[in-house]
Amino acid sequence: MFRSIAIILTFFSLWLSGFFSEPSQQFLAFVLIFSVGILHGSNDLSIIAKSGDGSNLKQITYMVGTYIGTVIAASSLFYVLPQVALIVFILLSAYHFGEQHWNCIEWGPRNKSPWFFSLYGLSILLLLFYLNMDETNAVIAALTGISVPPSIAIYGFIATAVVWLAMALNDVLKDPKLLLKLLYELFLVLVFAIVFKTATLIWAFAIYFIYWHSIPSMLEQLKFLYGNASWRAFLRYMRSAGLIWIISLASLLIVYYLIRDKDDIFIPLFFAFLGAITFAHTVIMSKMFHSQNE
Numbered sequence: 001m002f003r004s005i006a007i008i009l010t011f012f013s014l015w016l017s018g019f020f021s022e023p024s025q026q027f028l029a030f031v032l033i034f035s036v037g038i039l040h041g042s043n044d045l046s047i048i049a050k051s052g053d054g055s056n057l058k059q060i061t062y063m064v065g066t067y068i069g070t071v072i073a074a075s076s077l078f079y080v081l082p083q084v085a086l087i088v089f090i091l092l093s094a095y096h097f098g099e100q101h102w103n104c105i106e107w108g109p110r111n112k113s114p115w116f117f118s119l120y121g122l123s124i125l126l127l128l129f130y131l132n133m134d135e136t137n138a139v140i141a142a143l144t145g146i147s148v149p150p151s152i153a154i155y156g157f158i159a160t161a162v163v164w165l166a167m168a169l170n171d172v173l174k175d176p177k178l179l180l181k182l183l184y185e186l187f188l189v190l191v192f193a194i195v196f197k198t199a200t201l202i203w204a205f206a207i208y209f210i211y212w213h214s215i216p217s218m219l220e221q222l223k224f225l226y227g228n229a230s231w232r233a234f235l236r237y238m239r240s241a242g243l244i245w246i247i248s249l250a251s252l253l254i255v256y257y258l259i260r261d262k263d264d265i266f267i268p269l270f271f272a273f274l275g276a277i278t279f280a281h282t283v284i285m286s287k288m289f290h291s292q293n294e
């Protein structure tokens with residue numbers, strides 16, 4: 001299972017970061033996010049076509065139109081009401097990370113519980129923010145003009161973690177076989193805490209986002225689209241996602257080039273970009289999991 005490899009990659013990346021200065025860690029993080037991270041969201045259109053009933057041209061045009069419309073609406077929200085956009089972005093991401101994480105391990109009873117997914121995802125994000133509070137606030141302030149008090153992050157983490165843990169324990173009471181899985185999940189939270197505390201914000205985010213979200217998500221997408229997660233399936237994935245991936249990369253690189261001397265603008269802008277695509281991506285992936293679980 002990929003999770004064992006992910007643990008090794010996580011600690012290897014953490015060890016590696018000891019040899020890199022902060023700017024190099026940031027560069028490496030962006031290389032991973034731009035390559036694997038953006039790629040895992042570049043096949044959204046094939047996923048909607050397969051999970052909906054996008055069988056004829058009219059339906060496909062409608063779906064592509066809705067997708068582009070959502071990206072434009074989300075970007076405008078970041079421009080007009082950045083604080084609202086950021087809160088929605090964080091909540092949707094929390095749900096999306098949680099859904100991917102728990103669907104992967106087949107935690108039977110909770111495979112369709114949006115509250116559980118959101119609480120879990122939110123606890124992980126709040127842990128990341130709390131353990132990198134100054135860096136997080138620098139980005140949040142650049143996006144919205146406000147900053148988050150550390151108490152909100154830590155109490156938020158404790159509250160969300162306690163609730164999802166209670167929900168999971170309730171499942172363990174019904175099915176004691178789940179206990180081992182839950183203990184492993186708690187161990188993973190500890191691993192994430194070590195990573196978040198040790199690495200810089202962007203490197204810590206990249207380690208979580210790539211090894212614990214994007215690669216597992218791509219493996220699920222491969223199974224959903226082509227029936228298995230082989231290299232052959234990956235090549236087919238690349239063929240259908242390649243163009244969108246290259247367009248996204250090229251746009252990000254152009255923006256980076258234009259503002260290359262202003263590091264403090266690129267990172268917030270990058271997260272706003274991620275936010276704009278996350279709205280549609282979350283809905284599409286959720287549809288995929290629902291049609292998989294049916």
Ligand SMILES: CC1=C(/C=C/C(C)=C/C=C/C(C)=C/C=O)C(C)(C)CCC1
Nearest residue numbers: 089090093096136139140205271274278
């Ligand atoms: C890390 C981080 C942030 C949140 C990032 C999130 C929530 C990313 C979600 C990405 C997703 C869901 C991608 C698609 O799969 C903030 C708040 C901008 C502040 C700066 C650091």
